[in-house]
Amino acid sequence: KAGVTQTPRYLIKTRGQQVTLSCSPISGHRSVSWYQQTPGQGLQFLFEYFSETQRNKGNFPGRFSGRQFSNSRSEMNVSTLELGDSALYLCASSSAGGEADTQYFGPGTRLTVL
């Protein structure tokens, strides 16, 4: 079974631009979560989608948005990029997002904002 894939792997943008990141979950998984990881900060939860609906949301500004398609693939969009948005963005999929569900991570997209 193929793992979680994320594209692109690396991205360089300038302040004020916008960016779209893509995540394809493991086949059969319906839940996709997005995280931001910066050095020393741990994983910061952005949002979770399940069956095309946003089920949970973290404490990030409205510049961060996402969506999920009927095939469970998900996209994350960041508008009006700021220098502080430079980070590794990880997506994780799980079968249904239940209590014992294990999240499986993709390799991440490393975003650099200049």
Place this chain on the structure above:
Amino acid sequence: GQNIDQPTEMTATEGAIVQINCTYQTSGFNGLFWYQQHAGEAPTFLSYNVLDGLEEKGRFSSFLSRSKGYSYLLLKELQMKDSASYLCAVRAGDGYQLIWGAGTKLIIKP
């Protein structure tokens, strides 16, 4: 508030045993996960505990005490490849959201 504490960094010797602690204060508890993350790579799942006690999986074991809000990950017969960050995460609250600790960087010396 929700909070998870782990030591920032630990050092151990190849072949030895190391225990990485995790304490948590969360609203509700629906399980605790441990992940391993090598530098520049994605986190990979190690263990899941929802009941008190010890779960053993090869060289790795994980312990949970819900009354104390405490867990530890025990790594035996350390190998150089175990050098990585170890992340503790708690599933808490109505939304089943995962709350993550900042991770413990484990350095293995020969």
